[in-house]
Amino acid sequence: MTRRTLTCEEVIEQLFDYLDQELDDQRQADIEQHLAKCRDCFSRAEFERRLRDRMEALTQVPAPHRLHRRIRSLLDQFDDESNSTT
Amino acid sequence: MDRLYGTALRLTRNPDDAEDIVAEAIEKAWSKLDELRDPDCFQGWLFHILNNTFISEWRRRQSRPPFSSDDDAPTLDECDSEDFSLFRQLHQPFLLWWGNTEERFLNELLQEELQLALDALPDPFRVVLIVVEVQGYSYAETAEMLGIPVGTVRSRLNRGRSLLQKSLWQQASDAGIAVNRPGNEGASP
Numbered sequence: 565m566t567r568r569t570l571t572c573e574e575v576i577e578q579l580f581d582y583l584d585q586e587l588d589d590q591r592q593a594d595i596e597q598h599l600a601k602c603r604d605c606f607s608r609a610e611f612e613r614r615l616r617d618r619m620e621a622l623t624q625v626p627a628p629h630r631l632h633r634r635i636r637s638l639l640d641q642f643d644d645e646s647n648s649t650t
Numbered sequence: 651m652d653r654l655y656g657t658a659l660r661l662t663r664n665p666d667d668a669e670d671i672v673a674e675a676i677e678k679a680w681s682k683l684d685e686l687r688d689p690d691c692f693q694g695w696l697f698h699i700l701n702n703t704f705i706s707e708w709r710r711r712q713s714r715p716p717f718s719s720d721d722d723a724p725t726l727d728e729c730d731s732e733d734f735s736l737f738r739q740l741h742q743p744f745l746l747w748w749g750n751t752e753e754r755f756l757n758e759l760l761q762e763e764l765q766l767a768l769d770a771l772p773d774p775f776r777v778v779l780i781v782v783e784v785q786g787y788s789y790a791e792t793a794e795m796l797g798i799p800v801g802t803v804r805s806r807l808n809r810g811r812s813l814l815q816k817s818l819w820q821q822a823s824d825a826g827i828a829v830n831r832p833g834n835e836g837a838s839p
């Protein structure tokens with residue numbers, strides 16, 4: 565069975581669905597195949613991916629000591645409770 | 651812990667609130683630990699509890715459901731559905747930059763600038779962007795988490811991305827990538 569290859573326009577239209585892995589396996593594979601051959605679409609996909617990585621890095625923030633202490637005492641409390649019930 | 655706190659901080663935009671929801675999420679997770687069937691899923695489970703803690707706190711503060719489809723004015727999702735693409739802007743003619751403009755843009759983009767742009771997004775857009783693009787939830791999972799239709803998740807994502815990229819473009823323009831259209835050439839020194 566021969567499949568119709570996707571045009572650049574179709575790939576760009578579905579690019580975010582592809583990056584979000586919202587497409588079915590076949591469509592994901594079709595787009596991957598297009599990106600492997602098309603430099604323009606690949607650059608676009610790569611740009612969006614890298615922007616996303618940069619956004620992900622924003623959710624890596626050293627937790628303040630105060631929060632560490634708060635969590636430790638919270639967990640100690642749980643330990644004490646579970647010890648007292650056994 | 652840093653990722654948990656960082657995610658909370660991006661959701662709440664406030665260090666004190668972020669600490670509160672992290673502590674609350676950990677407390678909830680610990681007290682419901684026996685409900686967790688697969689210990690390997692602990693981390694994902696904890697983040698899920700964090701998101702839910704944020705969402706219910708958000709709702710409580712607004713004293714109305716913030717993420718339901720009819721909450722904010724229709725302008726939020728349906729109107730102004732223009733697609734703004736930073737990549738397209740970086741590839742238009744008459745840029746002062748030349749060569750690989752998107753590479754240069756990414757290299758010069760500071761994390762602080764990106765953070766400002768993300769934090770400036772209205773809550774419904776920012777939250778959907780974080781949940782989908784950063785945390786990797788599917789549209790269906792996100793819809794369920796926020797109590798909104800999948801179509802609304804999709805439209806908020808589009809709009810959120812457009813707004814974010816537009817604001818990054820604005821920053822880049824201010825920083826000197828500014829379009830130098832032929833008609834303007836005489837005006838520049």
Ligand SMILES: [Zn+2]
Binds near residue numbers: 571573598603604
């Ligand atoms: Zn292409």
